[in-house]
Amino acid sequence: MVLTLLSETESTSVETALDRLVSFTKNDMDKVNSLILSRTDSHVEIVPKLANYLIEAGGKRLRPMLTVAAANLFGPTNGNEIFYAAAVEFMHNATLLHDDVVDESNMRRGKPAARIVWGNQASVLVGDFLLGQAFLMMVETRDLDALGILSKAATIIAEGEVFQLVKTGDLSTGAEEYDQVIRAKTAALFEAASEVGAMASGANDVERAAMRTYGMELGRAFQLVDDVLDYGGGSGSLGKNTGDDLREGKMTLPIIIALKDGSKAEQDLIKSALGNQDTDDKTLQSIVAILEKTGALQHTLAEAEKCASAAENALQAIAKSPTRDLLGDIAQFCLLRAY
Amino acid sequence: MVLTLLSETESTSVETALDRLVSFTKNDMDKVNSLILSRTDSHVEIVPKLANYLIEAGGKRLRPMLTVAAANLFGPTNGNEIFYAAAVEFMHNATLLHDDVVDESNMRRGKPAARIVWGNQASVLVGDFLLGQAFLMMVETRDLDALGILSKAATIIAEGEVFQLVKTGDLSTGAEEYDQVIRAKTAALFEAASEVGAMASGANDVERAAMRTYGMELGRAFQLVDDVLDYGGGSGSLGKNTGDDLREGKMTLPIIIALKDGSKAEQDLIKSALGNQDTDDKTLQSIVAILEKTGALQHTLAEAEKCASAAENALQAIAKSPTRDLLGDIAQFCLLRAY
Numbered sequence: 001m002v003l004t005l006l007s008e009t010e011s012t013s014v015e016t017a018l019d020r021l022v023s024f025t026k027n028d029m030d031k032v033n034s035l036i037l038s039r040t041d042s043h044v045e046i047v048p049k050l051a052n053y054l055i056e057a058g059g060k061r062l063r064p065m066l067t068v069a070a071a072n073l074f075g076p077t078n079g080n081e082i083f084y085a086a087a088v089e090f091m092h093n094a095t096l097l098h099d100d101v102v103d104e105s106n107m108r109r110g111k112p113a114a115r116i117v118w119g120n121q122a123s124v125l126v127g128d129f130l131l132g133q134a135f136l137m138m139v140e141t142r143d144l145d146a147l148g149i150l151s152k153a154a155t156i157i158a159e160g161e162v163f164q165l166v167k168t169g170d171l172s173t174g175a176e177e178y179d180q181v182i183r184a185k186t187a188a189l190f191e192a193a194s195e196v197g198a199m200a201s202g203a204n205d206v207e208r209a210a211m212r213t214y215g216m217e218l219g220r221a222f223q224l225v226d227d228v229l230d231y232g233g234g235s236g237s238l239g240k241n242t243g244d245d246l247r248e249g250k251m252t253l254p255i256i257i258a259l260k261d262g263s264k265a266e267q268d269l270i271k272s273a274l275g276n277q278d279t280d281d282k283t284l285q286s287i288v289a290i291l292e293k294t295g296a297l298q299h300t301l302a303e304a305e306k307c308a309s310a311a312e313n314a315l316q317a318i319a320k321s322p323t324r325d326l327l328g329d330i331a332q333f334c335l336l337r338a339y
Numbered sequence: 340m341v342l343t344l345l346s347e348t349e350s351t352s353v354e355t356a357l358d359r360l361v362s363f364t365k366n367d368m369d370k371v372n373s374l375i376l377s378r379t380d381s382h383v384e385i386v387p388k389l390a391n392y393l394i395e396a397g398g399k400r401l402r403p404m405l406t407v408a409a410a411n412l413f414g415p416t417n418g419n420e421i422f423y424a425a426a427v428e429f430m431h432n433a434t435l436l437h438d439d440v441v442d443e444s445n446m447r448r449g450k451p452a453a454r455i456v457w458g459n460q461a462s463v464l465v466g467d468f469l470l471g472q473a474f475l476m477m478v479e480t481r482d483l484d485a486l487g488i489l490s491k492a493a494t495i496i497a498e499g500e501v502f503q504l505v506k507t508g509d510l511s512t513g514a515e516e517y518d519q520v521i522r523a524k525t526a527a528l529f530e531a532a533s534e535v536g537a538m539a540s541g542a543n544d545v546e547r548a549a550m551r552t553y554g555m556e557l558g559r560a561f562q563l564v565d566d567v568l569d570y571g572g573g574s575g576s577l578g579k580n581t582g583d584d585l586r587e588g589k590m591t592l593p594i595i596i597a598l599k600d601g602s603k604a605e606q607d608l609i610k611s612a613l614g615n616q617d618t619d620d621k622t623l624q625s626i627v628a629i630l631e632k633t634g635a636l637q638h639t640l641a642e643a644e645k646c647a648s649a650a651e652n653a654l655q656a657i658a659k660s661p662t663r664d665l666l667g668d669i670a671q672f673c674l675l676r677a678y
Contacts, residue, residue: 044502098467102460121441124463125501128437131467132494135474139487147486148478155471162464163383 017329021065024326028068028082029061035086039133050118050126054093057109063193064089066218066330070197070211072323080141081200087150088193090134095157095189097127102165103248107241146196153192160184169249169275171259178253179220182227187219194218210317217311218331224304225338227252228297231288233338243284249275253303257296258287266290301338308335356668360404363665367407367421368400374425378472389457389465393432396448402532403428405557405669409536409550411662419480420539426489427532429473434496434528436466441504442587446580485535492531499523508588508614510598517592518559521566526558533557549656556650557670563643564677566591567636570627572677582623588614592642596635597626605629640677647674 022029040051064085071081099105100113101120107113115123131154138147164181167173194215195208203211225233230245231254245252255274259267270287273279291297311331315324361368379390403424410420438444439452440459446452454462470493477486503520506512533554534547542550569584570593584591594613598606609626612618630636650670654663 042498042501044498044505046505047498047501094467098463102463121504122501124437124441125497125504127467128433128470128497129494129501131470132490132497135490136487136494139483139490142483144478144481144483148475151471151474151478155468155475158464158467158471159381159383159386162381162386162461162468165460165464166383166385 017326017333018060018062020326021062021069021330024072024323025065025068028071028085029065031082032061032064032068032085032089035082035137036089039086039090039137040130042129046118046122047126047129050114050122051093051130053111053117054096054108054114055089057111059093059109061089062222062330063092063189066190066215066327067193067197069323069327070194071200073211073318073321073327074198074201074203074207077201079200080143080146081197083137083141084146084150084193084196084200087134087137088189088196090130090137091150091154091157092189094127094130094134095161097123097130099161102161103244105244143199146199149192149196149199153188156184156188160186160188164250167251170251171271171274173251173256175253175256178251178256182220182223183216186223186226187216190219190222191215207318210314213314214311214327214331217307217314218334221304221307221311221331221334224253224300224307225334227254228300228304228338231291231297233297242288243279243281246273246284246287247275247277247279253300254291254296257299258291258294261294261296262290266294301335304335304338308332356665356672357399357401359665360401360408360669363411363662364404364407367410367424368404370421371400371403371407371424371428374421374476375428378425378429378476379469381468385457385461386465386468389453389461390432390469392450392456393435393447393453394428396450398432398448400428401561401669402431402528405529405554405666406532406536408662408666409533409542410539412550412657412660412666413537413540413542413546416540418539419482419485420536422476422480423485423489423532423535423539426473426476427528427535429469429476430489430493430496431528433466433469433473434500436462436469438500441500442583444583482538485538488531488535488538492527495523495527499525499527503589506590509590510610510613512590512595514592514595517590517595521559521562522555525562525565526555529558529561530554546657549653552653553650553666553670556646556653557673560643560646560650560670560673563592563639563646564673566593567639567643567677570630570636572636581627582618582620585612585623585626586614586616586618592639593630593635596638597630597633600633600635601629605633640674643674643677647671 036055040048040055042048067085067088068081071077096108097114100108100115101123105113106116138150160181164185167177167181191212192215194211198208198211227245230242230252232242246255255270258270262270269283270290273283273287308331312328315328318324375394379387379394381387406424406427407420410416435447436453439447439454440462444452445455477489499520503524506516506520530551531554533550537547537550566584569581569591571581585594594609597609601609608622609629612622612626647670651667654667657663
């Protein structure tokens with residue numbers, strides 16, 4: 001399967017968007033990273049060990065970079081964005097720790113998951129610790145509105161995770177319910193990360209609304225692409241984590257579409273493999289072929305493209321600047337991950 | 340074993356202290372309970388079901404009652420205590436949900452634990468949801484100082500739980516480390532619950548410090564008594580949850596003392612049973628006999644009595660009132676639970 005979502009020129013200009021974001025935010029992210037390191041500290045040795053094992057495992061830190069980048073859009077900042085960014089990263093990592101316990105995942109960021117190294121018990125509790133530290137950092141900024149936004153996101157994320165759990169293996173799950181799940185479990189944090197960053201440089205209501213929409217649509221695009229990558233991505237080639245969602249019974253959009261549009265035999269094959277940890281690679285390969293034949297992966301990527309465009313469009317409400325354009329390119333970068 | 344920690348008269352006057360606290364806080368607790376019910380609501384059906392299954396299982400709600408009672412000590416309240424009390428109860432229940440997963444507990448409040456009914460996964464995630472909702476309620480009060488106190492408590496609790504986990508089955512654990520664990524995992528929330536309540540009626544710094552000490556010492560007494568109850572309490576009679584701590588390998592004070600003061604053979608018996616899920620009731624009975632012989636239970640209860648007295652004494656810094664005296668009686672009530 002070959003999709004041409006982006007023209008050659010666009011592709012060249014956006015391929016390095018993440019690198020450019022990394023360079024652009026380097027000074028701020030150095031501060032964020034120091035803060036992260038200092039706030040994982042504890043007299044209980046395993047707390048910083050486990051927390052830093054995960055945090056330093058080479059995640060992209062896209063969410064905190066969004067926060068500090070957003071804080072550069074609207075004028076001088078009050079410095080709060082460093083605390084928000086660290087809090088956002090802690091919230092994200094707390095979620096990952098708990099998710100890996102819930103999903104019984106063995107790998108994370110190319111290494112054995114923390115729960116494999118330190119056990120489910122410590123993973124649950126250190127996740128709670130990170131969540132507590134995240135709130136404490138927010139309190140330090142003494143900005144109640146930002147605190148409300150991030151607390152609300154924490155609740156929505158947890159609710160979304162429960163909703164996803166309930167829908168696991170539920171063959172009647174529709175595209176709308178899937179969208180509800182990804183808005184909550186993934187996009188809500190992108191949304192909050194973008195808005196609180198903007199607040200640190202005094203964004204007005206219109207600008208905050210624009211950043212909320214940007215974050216929400218970017219987060220949806222990000223998750224849609226992730227869900228395509230779990231079936232090998234646009235290239236159709238299977239990587240080491242391919243099929244995890246299938247074996248866990250996650251009702252992601254590619255599967256929802258294939259269950260709607262596939263033949264009876266194809267639907268039956270998918271149903272037999274969904275939630276079955278023993279699904280072999282040969283069956284997985286057949287299912288990927290069904291996802292390609294029914295256009296499920298292509299359709300999911302087209303949805304992601306719509307979201308990325310909506311994210312870019314939202315930025316039009318904000319004064320043009322190199323930072324704004326960079327954030328627009330980041331939306332396109334999220335799509336490129338699929339290839 | 341018969342301990343006479345309280346004279347006959349004291350016993351009569353304090354036996355109904357909890358009932359008196361329940362009556363005294365009834366109006367406020369009705370508001371707290373309505374708030375709790377409204378904040379467990381979610382479009383994801385399992386969230387209120389699981390949350391209310393636990394919350395309505397008949398816990399004493401001692402912590403939120405402390406909060407609303409403390410708010411009656413220092414003059415007219417600003418109403419925030421209702422939100423703090425609900426937040427405290429949510430934090431407590433989030434901890435219970437996660438604890439039961441961590442400890443693989445089967446029973447809670449006389450019913451199958453939520454994780455048995457809905458699974459570990461939903462218990463972890465609904466715990467996260469309750470924690471998020473707790474923070475949101477605190478944000479609504481717009482009192483950053485109280486928010487800081489409760490956030491700090493959340494972090495300390497998680498850290499204490501990890502410390503306890505690390506110390507599980509560690510035979511070298513000393514009384515000081517045990518005290519560190521119970522201060523963090525239990526008493527920190529009693530401390531925060533008492534202080535934020537006081538803040539809602541404008542307590543000054545001295546009064547807040549007194550309420551902190553009251554809560555901390557009450558929490559320590561409460562946990563010490565709990566840990567004695569796990570070996571049958573002062574009566575030495577075994578109930579249905581007796582021995583859970585032993586089988587889970589928890590290094591509580593009775594065990595720490597017996598490992599120090601018991602004979603070599605007694606120490607060996609304890610070591611063989613600690614952390615062994617298959618320890619039978621006969622062995623447990625023998626270990627309880629060792630705990631009695633070495634004075635471990637008596638010594639632990641004496642520690643609890645010291646803490647309860649320290650809690651009562653702390654209240655002396657506060658103007659005398661029926662509410663103050665009631666809180667003093669609650670400290671003594673915590674001791675009575677052991678019998």
